[in-house]
Amino acid sequence: MFLRFLAFLIPAMAALSVAARPETSLPPTVAKALAAAQIPSSAVGVVVQEVGATTPRLELNAGTAMNPASTMKLVTTLAALELLGPAYTWKTSAWSNAPLDNGVLAGDLVLRGGADPRLTFEQFWLLLRQVRARGVRQIAGDLVLDRGLIAAAEADSHFDDKPLRPYNVGPDALLLNFKAVRLRLVADADKQTVMALAEPEPVNLDITNLIKLRAGNGGCGDWKESLRADLSQHANRWRLVLTGSYPAACGEKIWNHGLLPHPAYIHGVFEQLWRELGGSLRGDVRDGAVPADARQLGEIESPSLAEIVRDINKYSNNVMARQLFLTLGIESLAERGRRPARTEDADAAVRGWLDSRGLRFPELVLDNGSGLSRRERIAAGNLARLLSVAWQSPLMPEFVASLPLNAVDGTMKKRLNGNGITGRAHIKTGTLEGVKTIAGYVLDRNGRQQIVVFLVNHANAGAAQAAQDALLTWVYESAR
Numbered sequence: 001m002f003l004r005f006l007a008f009l010i011p012a013m014a015a016l017s018v019a020a021r022p023e024t025s026l027p028p029t030v031a032k033a034l035a036a037a038q039i040p041s042s043a044v045g046v047v048v049q050e051v052g053a054t055t056p057r058l059e060l061n062a063g064t065a066m067n068p069a070s071t072m073k074l075v076t077t078l079a080a081l082e083l084l085g086p087a088y089t090w091k092t093s094a095w096s097n098a099p100l101d102n103g104v105l106a107g108d109l110v111l112r113g114g115a116d117p118r119l120t121f122e123q124f125w126l127l128l129r130q131v132r133a134r135g136v137r138q139i140a141g142d143l144v145l146d147r148g149l150i151a152a153a154e155a156d157s158h159f160d161d162k163p164l165r166p167y168n169v170g171p172d173a174l175l176l177n178f179k180a181v182r183l184r185l186v187a188d189a190d191k192q193t194v195m196a197l198a199e200p201e202p203v204n205l206d207i208t209n210l211i212k213l214r215a216g217n218g219g220c221g222d223w224k225e226s227l228r229a230d231l232s233q234h235a236n237r238w239r240l241v242l243t244g245s246y247p248a249a250c251g252e253k254i255w256n257h258g259l260l261p262h263p264a265y266i267h268g269v270f271e272q273l274w275r276e277l278g279g280s281l282r283g284d285v286r287d288g289a290v291p292a293d294a295r296q297l298g299e300i301e302s303p304s305l306a307e308i309v310r311d312i313n314k315y316s317n318n319v320m321a322r323q324l325f326l327t328l329g330i331e332s333l334a335e336r337g338r339r340p341a342r343t344e345d346a347d348a349a350v351r352g353w354l355d356s357r358g359l360r361f362p363e364l365v366l367d368n369g370s371g372l373s374r375r376e377r378i379a380a381g382n383l384a385r386l387l388s389v390a391w392q393s394p395l396m397p398e399f400v401a402s403l404p405l406n407a408v409d410g411t412m413k414k415r416l417n418g419n420g421i422t423g424r425a426h427i428k429t430g431t432l433e434g435v436k437t438i439a440g441y442v443l444d445r446n447g448r449q450q451i452v453v454f455l456v457n458h459a460n461a462g463a464a465q466a467a468q469d470a471l472l473t474w475v476y477e478s479a480r
Contacts, residue, residue: 069430202268
């Protein structure tokens with residue numbers, strides 16, 4: 001009788017053992033889409049694993065170090081939530097040790113940067129209003145910028161040959177408005193002109209608009225491809241020349257640029273707003289520190305880290321991610337502000353946190369924490385492990401809610417709308433030339449959460465979206 005039981009038990013256990021092993025063959029729909037894109041399976045890293053399971057359901061090249069593009073933001077944002085807490089905020093303030101008499105500040109006004117990732121034009125206006133409300137009208141000295149929390153070298157960030165693109169803006173302790181100038185292009189068919197309306201309007205920036213209106217009955221198409229922007233410096237002023245043609249069918253469009261070095265941008269926007277508030281600045285702009293005997297004239301506080309993380313992941317904001325990464329370095333220093341934080345400080349902080357959570361990623365390469373890098377590396381299997389740890393974290397709700405929701409918002413807004421999967425995948429995306437990645441969670445049709453990671457590193461990676469969407473659909477539909 002016992003032998004009969006063993007005869008039944010041993011094959012059953014063997015079957016369970018086989019079932020526990022991850023599948024290594026891609027689903028047919030995924031394999032077909034990759035073949036159509038001419039991407040070999042050797043160029044992808046894939047993991048599918050149910051939350052709480054001990055082994056993956058599907059695994060391919062999971063241990064290979066790959067460029068994750070913006071899915072690296074998952075590492076930075078989860079580390080920040082757990083190290084800093086969801087209520088963490090940044091502060092930007094105004095100071096002076098000069099006497100104030102009849103509206104005249106007889107000395108310098110100092111702006112102290114707190115490395116705020118989202119110091120907007122509107123918030124900066126509120127800070128200057130506070131200074132104005134304290135009775136300051138004319139600043140007889142200089143505008144001094146205290147940018148000492150972040151090393152100056154970190155601001156050099158030209159990732160490619162497109163330095164004016166917003167994604168190329170580098171971090172700064174006094175990052176203002178993402179260093180952006182928003183150009184609203186307005187086609188006027190009657191006058192056969194194209195207006196370019198700037199916001200903000202830094203007083204040290206001159207814009208020369210030479211854009212021609214292009215007639216035709218065709219659609220708007222990729223209108224940016226026919227436009228060009230060139231920035232040049234002339235003494236203490238800057239000139240932006242706009243050339244090319246703009247289709248009349250486009251109507252109004254927004255064309256964003258990251259312009260000027262950080263100090264020049266702050267100076268130009270400060271002068272614009274300060275004049276609008278009825279103030280004047282007699283001196284120049286320079287770097288410096290808040291004097292020990294200075295008094296505070298105003299302060300503004302950022303939104304909470306939970307909200308900042310949502311912006312970073314939903315919209316894949318690179319400079320915000322870099323600011324957050326360096327904030328981990330700032331807070332890790334034995335004495336905050338003792339010296340400017342550098343990338344290596346942030347790197348050490350993240351690795352220390354990973355170690356504390358039992359996550360050892362020997363292949364991990366952190367360059368700036370945003371994924372806008374040719375150097376950053378992580379394996380698909382370890383990215384899946386990170387997502388597993390995140391799901392067990394007390395801060396899981398804040399983290400998961402920060403991820404783009406398919407067919408609803410962020411970088412997944414236009415993907416996977418229909419077939420029951422709408423709104424069931426929280427997925428961080430990543431794109432670079434030669435890199436296409438996704439990582440996150442899918443709620444399958446049986447109500448189980450599935451971790452999904454799909455990294456593609458190949459010259460044809462730009463064509464990999466169909467394969468990635470096919471995998472997400474397969475995970476949703478093929479629930480066990």
